[in-house]
Amino acid sequence: MNKSTAEFAPEGVALLDYQTQRLQGLIGEMVHCCQDRMIFQSQKFDLPQAELRCLMLFGDERYLTVKSIAQRLEVAKSRVTKILEGMEARGLVSRTDDPQDGRIRLISLTPEGRRRAQAVGEFMREIHQRILLQFEGDQRLEIIGALESLRTAMEVVKQGLK
Amino acid sequence: MNKSTAEFAPEGVALLDYQTQRLQGLIGEMVHCCQDRMIFQSQKFDLPQAELRCLMLFGDERYLTVKSIAQRLEVAKSRVTKILEGMEARGLVSRTDDPQDGRIRLISLTPEGRRRAQAVGEFMREIHQRILLQFEGDQRLEIIGALESLRTAMEVVKQGLK
DNA sequence: GATATTGATTAATACCATGAACAAATCCAC
C-alpha cells in the first residue's frame, strides 16, 4: 500500500479497525435493505411475512407435514399450526389426513396457492436479476465470489459463537 | 468464457439465471446469519432486540428525544414509548423534562446503560473483525469493494420499487 | 396389552409494531 495515501487510507491496526467498521456498516445496510424488501413483498402480495415464507417452501413437493414445515422455517410446530390456520382461511393450502398414518396431516397448496407462490417466486427472481444486471459479466463473477467467501466467513464466526 | 466448461458453467441466458439464483441464495444465507446473530446477542445481553437497537443509538449524543429515536429506529413513536418503558425498568435509561420545552422528554443513558452499550458495541466489533481476519489484506479490499457495489445496486433496485 | 413415542393442536405468555385518539405545551397570527 502506498504510504503517501496514509491520510485517507489508514494502515496497520487503524486500517483493520477502519475496515471492520466499514464491513459492519455495509452488512447492516444490506440486511436492512432486504428487510425492507420483505415488508414490501408482504404488502404487495397482501400476506403476512410468515405465510409468504411458508408458501415458498413447496417447491416441487406435493405434500408437506407440519413437522417438516416447522423444521424448514426453523420455528415451533405450534407456530406452524397458526400460520397454516391463516393460509387455509385465505384458501392457499388444504389439510388432509394421511391415510397411512392418522397422526399426520398432509399440507398441500391449492391451485390459488400455487399461483401465488409462482408470482412471488417470479418477483423475487426479477429483483435479484435487476441487481445483477447493473454489473458487467466479469464484475458479476467477482461479486458472487466475494459474497460466497463472506458468507462462509460469517458462518465460521457464527459457529465459533454457539 | 471457455466453451468447454459449458456443462458446469452455463452461458448466456442460462448463465444469468444461474447467477441470479446463486445471488438470491447467498443474500438469503447472509441475512439469515445476521438474524441469528441478533437473536444470539439479544440472549447474551439479556435484552429484547428492540431495546438493544435503541441502546446503540446513543453514540456520542448525551440526550435523545422520543421523536428522534423513532426516526432512527424507523418505528412509530408509540413503539418507542413502550421500548423506553422496558429500558427504564431495567435501569438503562432515564427520562427528564426539557426545561426549555415542556412537551419534550429528554432520554439519556444511565451509567449502567452506557456500560451495556459499550459492551455490546465491543462484541459487535469483535464479530466483524473476526470475519475480516479470515482474509488476507488484498482479499479484504476486494470483499469490501464488492459489498459496497452490491449494497448500492440493491438500493437502486429498492428505489425502483417504491 | 401397557407403555413410550410421535404428530399436531391449544392455551398462556411475551415481543414487535401500527394507527387512532388524546392531553399538554408551544407556536403563530391577528
Next chain:
DNA sequence: GTGGATTTGTTCATGGTATTAATCAATATC
C-alpha cells in the same frame, strides 16, 4: 394576548411473530 394550529409524547386497541407447556390421538415397541 386570545384562539387555532402544530408538535410531542402517551394510551389503547389490534394484529403479527414466536415460544413453551399441556394435552390428545395415533402409532410403535416390548
